Amino acid sequence: MNINPVQLFDVESSTFTYILVADDNESAVIIDPVERHWERDLAHLERLDLKLAYVLETHAHADHVTSAGKLRELTGAQAAVPSGCGIAPAEVQLNDGDVIRFGPHDQIEVLHTPGHTAGSVSYVWRGNVFTGDTLLIDGCGRTDFQSGSSAALFDSVVGKLFALPDATRMWPGHDYKGQSVSTIGWERRHNARLTNRSKEDFGVLMAALNLPKPKLIDMAVPANQNLGLPHGA
Amino acid sequence: MNINPVQLFDVESSTFTYILVADDNESAVIIDPVERHWERDLAHLERLDLKLAYVLETHAHADHVTSAGKLRELTGAQAAVPSGCGIAPAEVQLNDGDVIRFGPHDQIEVLHTPGHTAGSVSYVWRGNVFTGDTLLIDGCGRTDFQSGSSAALFDSVVGKLFALPDATRMWPGHDYKGQSVSTIGWERRHNARLTNRSKEDFGVLMAALNLPKPKLIDMAVPANQNLGLPHGA
Ligand SMILES: [Fe+2]
Ligand SMILES: [Fe+2]
Numbered sequence: 001m002n003i004n005p006v007q008l009f010d011v012e013s014s015t016f017t018y019i020l021v022a023d024d025n026e027s028a029v030i031i032d033p034v035e036r037h038w039e040r041d042l043a044h045l046e047r048l049d050l051k052l053a054y055v056l057e058t059h060a061h062a063d064h065v066t067s068a069g070k071l072r073e074l075t076g077a078q079a080a081v082p083s084g085c086g087i088a089p090a091e092v093q094l095n096d097g098d099v100i101r102f103g104p105h106d107q108i109e110v111l112h113t114p115g116h117t118a119g120s121v122s123y124v125w126r127g128n129v130f131t132g133d134t135l136l137i138d139g140c141g142r143t144d145f146q147s148g149s150s151a152a153l154f155d156s157v158v159g160k161l162f163a164l165p166d167a168t169r170m171w172p173g174h175d176y177k178g179q180s181v182s183t184i185g186w187e188r189r190h191n192a193r194l195t196n197r198s199k200e201d202f203g204v205l206m207a208a209l210n211l212p213k214p215k216l217i218d219m220a221v222p223a224n225q226n227l228g229l230p231h232g233a
Numbered sequence: 234m235n236i237n238p239v240q241l242f243d244v245e246s247s248t249f250t251y252i253l254v255a256d257d258n259e260s261a262v263i264i265d266p267v268e269r270h271w272e273r274d275l276a277h278l279e280r281l282d283l284k285l286a287y288v289l290e291t292h293a294h295a296d297h298v299t300s301a302g303k304l305r306e307l308t309g310a311q312a313a314v315p316s317g318c319g320i321a322p323a324e325v326q327l328n329d330g331d332v333i334r335f336g337p338h339d340q341i342e343v344l345h346t347p348g349h350t351a352g353s354v355s356y357v358w359r360g361n362v363f364t365g366d367t368l369l370i371d372g373c374g375r376t377d378f379q380s381g382s383s384a385a386l387f388d389s390v391v392g393k394l395f396a397l398p399d400a401t402r403m404w405p406g407h408d409y410k411g412q413s414v415s416t417i418g419w420e421r422r423h424n425a426r427l428t429n430r431s432k433e434d435f436g437v438l439m440a441a442l443n444l445p446k447p448k449l450i451d452m453a454v455p456a457n458q459n460l461g462l463p464h465g466a
Contacts, residue, residue, distance in 0.1 A: 004239060007239075047370075
């Protein structure tokens with residue numbers, strides 16, 4: 001299997017956006033689009049001659065604003081989001097085990113992977129998993145706000161993500177070191193935060209990180225819970 | 234068809250590097266790797282558990298140095314380069330119509346597409362074309378050095394690249410505007426430099442660009458003709 005998404009990057013927030021193309025080469029979904037890049041993302045859809053079926057979010061982001069609402073308006077796509085993220089205006093509220101269908105045959109399976117936020121999900125598609133900020137390449141998302149929990153993240157990664165086949169390609173929501181893609185097998189064996197660590201040790205490690213509060217969180221989370229649209233719009 | 238490469242980016246020179254994975258998910262080739270990212274690129278090969286069969290160059294670059302020689306040494310891959318680029322130490326010298334095989338079934342077809350440089354080639358693989366600096370998204374490479382020729386570039390693009398199927402995904406060697414991928418059909422209909430322009434008009438346009446000499450050219454071209462290895466090494 002070597003079916004990959006188109007991976008797009010936001011340099012400011014180091015956020016990845018993904019376009020997944022169905023096997024009819026006509027229907028597509030986009031995962032975690034970034035507000036300031038809505039024109040770039042529409043340009044890709046136009047050049048590749050794709051019709052957007054869904055805009056997906058992995059969680060309500062704290063570090064950047066989504067363009068989900070804007071892309072929904074401009075393309076006619078539906079917004080599909082994790083049910084536990086408080087993103088009320090989205091028409092599709094996703095739960096663990098749900099399946100999103102697009103194109104004649106393509107399916108995306110929803111895995112509820114709480115920990116970075118209580119509502120976070122991962123998406124599995126054709127040998128790929130899109131992990132949002134739950135599992136990063138050689139790392140993981142922080143667990144100190146938005147009902148984050150290191151114990152829940154540990155269970156999500158070890159119990160659900162590491163249970164996927166080793167060759168599954170892992171596409172993160174961010175990377176801060178210039179890396180783009182990994183595999184479940186490599187992360188299970190080598191992840192600097194999770195490999196060979198007990199849930200308790202992982203909790204101690206995460207509690208000691210002492211990260212600064214994200215600059216944009218007070219603005220971004222409410223904005224993202226409204227799909228990035230102005231409130232009242 | 235939705236088989237895409239893994240696309241990697243160098244922020245300094247806005248250069249794309251591509252990893253193409255064969256359908257056995259084991260064998261791979263890399264196109265236009267950048268010197269300063271050799272560790273990043275090896276990390277991707279390791280995480281994806283890939284064996285590198287070939288390092289490919291689209292031409293002898295003037296704006297950055299390749300890691301082709303280094304990757305060849307470290308992985309046992311063969312270096313395969315356009316025969317017209319003066320890259321003497323590469324074991325495989327490619328000509329128009331040659332086919333590179335990797336994995337059990339994968340084939341890359343070589344198209345000689347002169348114009349940006351006299352030796353430049355494009356690579357066609359599973360519904361994708363890697364155009365180097367011959368055709369860029371909504372643009373094209375410059376034609377004012379390294380035996381470049383606007384007339385040759387026009388013939389390469391209009392005669393060879395635009396003759397590929399419309400849905401062929403087009404992956405350029407550079408992008409300076411944050412775009413990642415296009416299609417042959419879109420470029421044939423909308424390319425700002427080439428669409429609806431005669432060869433003569435295109436020549437006038439290219440001659441009037443008056444671009445500064447690339448800062449690194451005097452160092453980079455000889456280095457790249459030695460696969461990025463120190464001379465005498
Ligand atoms: Fe996040
Ligand atoms: Fe070039």
